[in-house]
Amino acid sequence: MRTIDVSAVTQGVKELFIKANYHLPEDVYGRLCRARDGECEEPAATMLGIICDNAEAAKNGVPICQDTGMAVVFAEVGQDVHLIGGSFREAVNEGVRLAYQEGCLRKSVVSDPLLRVNSEDNTPAVLYTELVPGDKIRLFALPKGFGSENMSRIRMFNPTASREEIISFITETVKISGGNPCPPLVIGIGIGGTFDYSAVLAKKALLRTVGEHHPVHGDLEEAILSAVNQSGVGVQGLGKGVTALWASVETYATHIAGLPVAVNISCHATRHADITI
Numbered sequence: 090m091r092t093i094d095v096s097a098v099t100q101g102v103k104e105l106f107i108k109a110n111y112h113l114p115e116d117v118y119g120r121l122c123r124a125r126d127g128e129c130e131e132p133a134a135t136m137l138g139i140i141c142d143n144a145e146a147a148k149n150g151v152p153i154c155q156d157t158g159m160a161v162v163f164a165e166v167g168q169d170v171h172l173i174g175g176s177f178r179e180a181v182n183e184g185v186r187l188a189y190q191e192g193c194l195r196k197s198v199v200s201d202p203l204l205r206v207n208s209e210d211n212t213p214a215v216l217y218t219e220l221v222p223g224d225k226i227r228l229f230a231l232p233k234g235f236g237s238e239n240m241s242r243i244r245m246f247n248p249t250a251s252r253e254e255i256i257s258f259i260t261e262t263v264k265i266s267g268g269n270p271c272p273p274l275v276i277g278i279g280i281g282g283t284f285d286y287s288a289v290l291a292k293k294a295l296l297r298t299v300g301e302h303h304p305v306h307g308d309l310e311e312a313i314l315s316a317v318n319q320s321g322v323g324v325q326g327l328g329k330g331v332t333a334l335w336a337s338v339e340t341y342a343t344h345i346a347g348l349p350v351a352v353n354i355s356c357h358a359t360r361h362a363d364i365t366i
Contacts, residue, residue, distance in 0.1 A: 091224035092171045093366060095180035098226065101364045102162065102184025102214075105230035107192040109362040110157045111147040116299040117275065117359050118144050120334040124273060133323060133330025137273075140324075140357055153358045157194040158232030160185040160214040163293060167223035178216060186210040197235075217289060226366040229296050237270035237356040243288055246348040252309065255280070255350055260316045262352045263333070268326020271356035274333045275299060276317065279351040281341040291353035294337035296361050303338045310336050334359075 113121075121144065125137035146153050162181055166172075174180075189196055189211040196211045221227075242262045246254065259278060266272075279290025303310055313336040324330040334357070343349065 090169050090171050091167070092173055093226060094174040095172055095177060096174055097366050098172075098177065098180040098228070099184040099187070101226075101228050101366055102181050102230065103187040103191070105228060105362045105364055106160060106185060106188035106194070106232060109230050109232050109360040110152040110154075110188075110192060110194055112362075113144045113153055113358060114299075114361060117334065117357075120299050121273070121357060124331045124334065128324075128330050130329050132327055136324045136327065137330065144358070152192075152194060153360065154234060154356075155195060156197065156234035156236060157189070157211075158234045158360070159198055159238075160188075160211060161231040161233050161292065162214050162216045163229040163231070163296065164216065164218045165221045165227040166218060167225045168220050169222075169224040170226060177218070181214055181216055182212040185212050185214045217293075227363060228366070229361065229363045231292070231295060231361045233292075234356060234358075237274070237354045240266035240270045240354040241288075241291070241352055243284065243349065243351040245284065246350055248346060248348045250348050252312070256309075256313055256316050258350060259313050259336070259352050260320055262354070263317050263322055264320050266354055267322060270354045271358070272322055272326060272333065273324055273331045273357050274317075275355045275357075275359040276313070276333055276336040277353040277355065278313065278336060278338045279341075279353070280338060280349070281343040282349060283343070283347075284349055286341060287349035287351040288353065290339040290341055291351040294339040295353060295355050295359060296363075297337045297339075299335040299337075299359070301337075303340070306338050306340065310338050313338070
């Protein structure tokens with residue numbers, strides 16, 4: 090048994106959200122540069138150049154995007170960890186509060202979805218906790234802007250649905266989105282589970298390294314990416330250039346009578362960071 094004070098969780102969450110909002114992950118930045126270097130058609134080439142320049146925003150002391158997102162946290166907590174010093178959830182929210190205060194990040198969360206009063210500290214976070222073997226805690230931070238989040242969709246397919254129908258639904262989702270989610274996109278796809286869990290899978294898929302294939306369904310990811318990039322949406326919805334940088338699929342067992350498919354859209358600034366305590 091390993092004892093961890095929840096103050097370490099607070100510190101870790103704080104560091105992660107500041108890092109994620111100021112520094113684009115190398116995998117995402119690398120794909121953006123690759124798209125820029127391979128694009129010769131205007132205005133897509135110019136726009137990709139601007140996007141890549143903007144990824145260096147931290148050098149000027151500003152976040153990558155003005156929408157610094159709602160804080161989403163995935164936590165893998167070892168079964169042999171004994172947490173002391175307070176509530177794990179409260180420790181996560183305190184880390185978010187400190188990050189958005191000390192990092193001078195925009196506070197975009199309202200405490201009640203209908204009353205619409207700003208919480209003034211970007212809490213509470215959306216927290217997914219999973220018990221895993223071991224004596225460590227791994228935290229993943231995903232600041233999720235809502236220009237892209239609002240474009241996400243879910244469909245409960247019949248189990249007889251074909252691969253082509255699934256790809257068509259994902260491509261349709263991207264077409265409907267147009268330029269709203271600031272393409273080129275990273276697309277998270279969750280297939281299986283239940284109505285709600287497929288959406289969690291789609292969100293979790295955005296944490297995967299861009300370019301890293303699903304161990305079984307890598308060919309599906311490539312087919313989705315190809316279809317989306319033939320959709321005609323293009324960079325920033327201009328109709329030219331690359332529409333998506335990557336499509337990540339996560340799957341889970343499901344019921345014999347169903348086939349849930351969720352699509353979680355993420356913008357070109359797909360920000361995420363992780364730490365192990």
